[in-house]
Amino acid sequence: MRTKTLTMAALATATALTLAACGGGETSGDGETAAAGGDGGGATMRLALNQTEEHPSFIALDNFGQRLEEATEGRYSINVYPNETLGAQAEALQLVSDGSVDMAIVSGTQLENLNEDFLVFNLPKVFDDVEHQMRVVNDEAIVGDLYASLEESNNVTVLGGFTQGARSVYTTDGPIETPADLAGKKLRVQESDLHIAMAEAMGASATPMAFGELYTGLQSGVVDAAENNEVSFWTQKHYEVAPYWSYTNHLVGLDYLIINSDLLAEMSEEDRAAFDAEWTAAYEEHTELWATATEEAIANAEAGGATFTEVDEAAFTEVLEPLAEEFITSESQQALYDAARAAAE
Numbered sequence: 624m625r626t627k628t629l630t631m632a633a634l635a636t637a638t639a640l641t642l643a644a645c646g647g648g649e650t651s652g653d654g655e656t657a658a659a660g661g662d663g664g665g666a667t668m669r670l671a672l673n674q675t676e677e678h679p680s681f682i683a684l685d686n687f688g689q690r691l692e693e694a695t696e697g698r699y700s701i702n703v704y705p706n707e708t709l710g711a712q713a714e715a716l717q718l719v720s721d722g723s724v725d726m727a728i729v730s731g732t733q734l735e736n737l738n739e740d741f742l743v744f745n746l747p748k749v750f751d752d753v754e755h756q757m758r759v760v761n762d763e764a765i766v767g768d769l770y771a772s773l774e775e776s777n778n779v780t781v782l783g784g785f786t787q788g789a790r791s792v793y794t795t796d797g798p799i800e801t802p803a804d805l806a807g808k809k810l811r812v813q814e815s816d817l818h819i820a821m822a823e824a825m826g827a828s829a830t831p832m833a834f835g836e837l838y839t840g841l842q843s844g845v846v847d848a849a850e851n852n853e854v855s856f857w858t859q860k861h862y863e864v865a866p867y868w869s870y871t872n873h874l875v876g877l878d879y880l881i882i883n884s885d886l887l888a889e890m891s892e893e894d895r896a897a898f899d900a901e902w903t904a905a906y907e908e909h910t911e912l913w914a915t916a917t918e919e920a921i922a923n924a925e926a927g928g929a930t931f932t933e934v935d936e937a938a939f940t941e942v943l944e945p946l947a948e949e950f951i952t953s954e955s956q957q958a959l960y961d962a963a964r965a966a967a968e
C-alpha cells in the first residue's frame with residue numbers, strides 16, 4: 624500500500640486532483656484517503672512536498688507516516704508525494720484548503736500571504752540559529768493562536784515547523800563578499816513581499832519564482848543568483864548551475880506542516896494523541912537529520928565543483944536589520960517578534 628516511488632497511476636491521480644481543484648469541483652478520490660467529509664474511521668493521507676526523497680523532510684515525514692500507521696493500528700497513514708508532484712507550494716496550500724490534498728509542507732513565505740503575522744518568522748535575523756528557532760516555533764504558548772488562525776478563513780491547521788536551516792546566497796558567476804557585489808544581479812526569492820524587500824536590501828534585484836522552476840531559471844540566465852540552505856543547494860542540484868556559495872547567513876528559514884482542518888477534526892481523541900506524539904517525534908528527528916544532511920551536502924557539492932566562501936556578514940546584517948521595523952506593523956506581529964527574541968539565548 625505504501626508507495627515511495629510514484630507510479631504512473633499515482634501521477635495520473637495527482638493530475639486529476641489538481642485539475643478538479645482548479646475547476647473548483649469535488650474530487651473523485653481513489654479510495655486512498657478519507658480527506659474532508661469522511662467518517663473519522665481513518666485515512667491514508669496524501670502529503671505534498673517539494674523536496675526530493677533524499678531530503679531530511681521526506682525521510683522524517685515518511686517515518687512519521689509509518690509510526691502513525693502502527694500507533695493507530697492502521698487507521699491513519701501518510702503517503703508523501705515528493706518533487707512537487709501534487710503541485711508547487713502555492714497550489715499545494717490551495718489543495719489542502721479545499722481538501723483535495725490532506726497535508727503539505729509549505730514555506731513560511733506562503734503563509735505570510737494568508738496572515739501577515741506569519742511574516743515575523745520569515746524575517747532575516749529573527750532567529751539566531753536552528754536551536755533557537757525550533758524552541759520558538761514549537762512552543763504552544765507562543766504559536767498556538769497563530770497556528771489556529773487559518774482554520775476559519777482557509778480550513779487549514781498549522782501543526783508545527785521543520786527548520787530550513789540558515790540560508791545563504793549562491794551565484795552563477797563568482798562569489799560575492801558585500802551587498803555591493805549583488806548590484807545588477809537578479810536574485811530569485813520566494814513569493815513574498817518581505818523577501819522581495821530583503822533581496823533589494825541586500826543590493827540585488829528580486830525575482831520571485833516557484834522553487835521547482837529555479838534550476839532552469841539559473842541555467843537559462845533568467846536569474847543570476849538564489850538563496851537557500853546547503854541541503855537544497857545539493858538535492859536540487861543547483862550547485863551544477865550556480866556553484867558559488869557565499870555565506871551571507873541572512874535568514875534561518877522555516878517550513879510548516881499543514882493539514883486540512885476538517886480532516887484533523889474528524890480524528891478520534893486517541894488517534895489525535897498518537898498523531899501529535901508522532902509529529903513531535905518527526906520534527907525532532909528532522910532537526911537531528913538536518914545537521915548531518917548539511918555536512919553531507921557541503922561535501923557532495925564541493926566534490927561536484929562548488930565553492931563555499933565567507934562574506935562580510937556584518938555588512939549584510941546592517942542592511943537587513945531595518946526590515947523588522949519596516950514590516951512589523953501590528954501589535955500581534957510585535958508580540959510574536961518580542962516572544963521570539965526573548966527566547967534567544
Ligand code: GCU
Nearest residue numbers: 729730787813834851855878
Ligand atoms: C527551502 C524550503 C522549501 C522552499 C524552498 C524555496 O528548500 O525547505 O520549503 O520552498 O526553500 O526557496 O522555495
